[in-house]
Amino acid sequence: MQPAPSKLKRGRPRSAKTKAAILEAAFDLFRELGYSELTIEGVAARAQCGKATIYRWWPSKGSLVLEAFLGVDGAALPYPETGSVREDFRRQMQLLAQLLQSDQGKLLANLLGSGQQDPDLIHAFRAKFLEARRAEAARIFHRGIRSGELRPGLFLETAFDALYGPLFFRLLTDRTRLTPDYVDALCDGIMTGFTQH
Amino acid sequence: MQPAPSKLKRGRPRSAKTKAAILEAAFDLFRELGYSELTIEGVAARAQCGKATIYRWWPSKGSLVLEAFLGVDGAALPYPETGSVREDFRRQMQLLAQLLQSDQGKLLANLLGSGQQDPDLIHAFRAKFLEARRAEAARIFHRGIRSGELRPGLFLETAFDALYGPLFFRLLTDRTRLTPDYVDALCDGIMTGFTQH
Amino acid sequence: MQPAPSKLKRGRPRSAKTKAAILEAAFDLFRELGYSELTIEGVAARAQCGKATIYRWWPSKGSLVLEAFLGVDGAALPYPETGSVREDFRRQMQLLAQLLQSDQGKLLANLLGSGQQDPDLIHAFRAKFLEARRAEAARIFHRGIRSGELRPGLFLETAFDALYGPLFFRLLTDRTRLTPDYVDALCDGIMTGFTQH
């Protein structure tokens, strides 16, 4: 009772070496030129492969660049555990702000911006990058609610956006002013609220 | 006592009709095609003008589209005054969310995204669009602080970002889910804060 | 009493079915598209075979198409025998003109034209097609000389060209005007000569 092989593999198999060369070339060119200046032609030239090979495996420039980017930088930022959830978030936001101010931040901004013209790209960005961050944050939120440090009525979704939204907003509008002081003030403000009580 | 003309104007003056035709064509094509699919060639064809005329007056595609966009949509959203600053913000955020979900929101997202490749564009966006919003909000914040409704130690800058950031973040990553409920939850969360007190 | 194999044949023998499928596909595509639009890729697809199989057995596109063409159309035009050599040639030229005006004529023109870029092809065309015609004609010429109908000093080579040359010239430059009247006038003119005597 063996299951029939789900797919008959015929023909020459895909070259792993070529795939790697393409992704590396795409990543390098993205870093050097930015998304809009990167061309398939250029990637093919640097990877020493034919253009058709790229078009065969990636439907769009966006999907190629995203895969190249996440393949290298998909690693999560590790949430620290200090005992205080408030402090955990503060530290996490500082780490994130640091990332966003680095060259990788510029790439992220580029990617997110380019996604506005490319539904595939923004969808992939959400699925592969943001969902991972959201899941990490959700664990901490739950811990904070269980420990009584956070309000029980808190909506995870809005809370996540309240933390990440301002950072990405700055990333896109004023990248240079994502300072540690700003991040501290932001966390404080959001945790405490704006109103008197 | 007329002021002397600051600059000697010789030659044929710029054609106001042509300028208007170009801006209108740019706006229409931006709406129809999005930023990246819009071409100078296309604008010139629709405006029935030469390409050189466009290049003479606008240094880049971004500056042209931004001028076309703000010339039509630069109008501010009027902050309501209900007595309660908290309520004022809630209503204002709802108005903004409504705007961002409309076609104009898509254009704004497009513009903000394109700015990631074009420093001129993002700078102009900040100066001409965001600063106006920031100034509007600042007035309300000050009113709330004076009235005692808001905490006196609040940083205007971070407070503004805490409100606008999540909305723009959503705009760029998940435009369809900018619902009124979401906005209410967001305002509540930010005004009250996340921690127990 | 099997004859001993003249050569040790190891491995899978060449598939006759595949060979036939390739030649048929080549002939059909040649007829449908002409020589230059015919591609090895297309032949392989229609014959349901791998491209390498074609490259293995035919050195060039020309050799493949010629084999496909002559395999189907190699049959000779039968010279009639009316008693008058002059009449024999007239009828023969009419038959040839009829052939050249048909679809096969187009293929011949195509083949002859393509040969200008492909020495192998033109050589094969001469050897497999023209030589057969030349031999047929030579028999009639000899008969005409023996019977006294033709001049004895006649050069076979030039005589053949004088008859076939104009027809092929027309084929290549003005295929539609290869009418029976033209052929009659041509034969008359050549047989009689242009000068007064």
Place this chain on the structure above:
Amino acid sequence: MQPAPSKLKRGRPRSAKTKAAILEAAFDLFRELGYSELTIEGVAARAQCGKATIYRWWPSKGSLVLEAFLGVDGAALPYPETGSVREDFRRQMQLLAQLLQSDQGKLLANLLGSGQQDPDLIHAFRAKFLEARRAEAARIFHRGIRSGELRPGLFLETAFDALYGPLFFRLLTDRTRLTPDYVDALCDGIMTGFTQH
């Protein structure tokens, strides 16, 4: 009562320098590589112009190459006048045979061959090259008929083909054997006719 200018010339006029550079590059590459190996890409590169400039002015590779070829080699072969029309033709055919055996003959064969795939090309070849030859020959034929040297019932069209056809036939099938002896024998045979009289 001046006639209105037939066409209003607007926009930048066509660059004569570029046109010349393209035709020269095309001619050189045609000579170096032959018709089928010549590419528009290559012509553009050698002429230091954009591909679009070529496509703007020539509808096909064939029309470009023909113009390049005839622009250089369109010059007629001067029919000599010896008093004897028969001798005139003999000399003319010798000149033509000489031309066809040269490099230019190869180009002509190439052009005529390529025309079998390209109706535009063959049409242009007929109109620009053959018609000129036909007109030249017609003058001599008429002279010969008037002088009584040629038969009065002679059809110009078939007579022309009877002379040129064999030469072009040889050109395409056996270029190397277009010897002076062959040409003499051909002229003799055609002038005298094949039959006894």
Place this chain on the structure above:
DNA sequence: AGGTAACCGAGACGGTACGTCGTGTCTTTAT
């Protein structure tokens, strides 16, 4: 009134990249 300077439309120009197609070769599994 005439000169002159900047404007304007049209559109040709040298380029770059697009996405597709076909080349001839190579690598796999299957016969």
Place this chain on the structure above:
DNA sequence: ATAAAGACACGACGTACCGTCTCGGTTACCT
């Protein structure tokens, strides 16, 4: 060994825009 399948590097295709550059022609100011 031969075959089908199909991936591969390569190169040309014909198109679309880029930003620049002539052209002929049009205002409006300044002698």
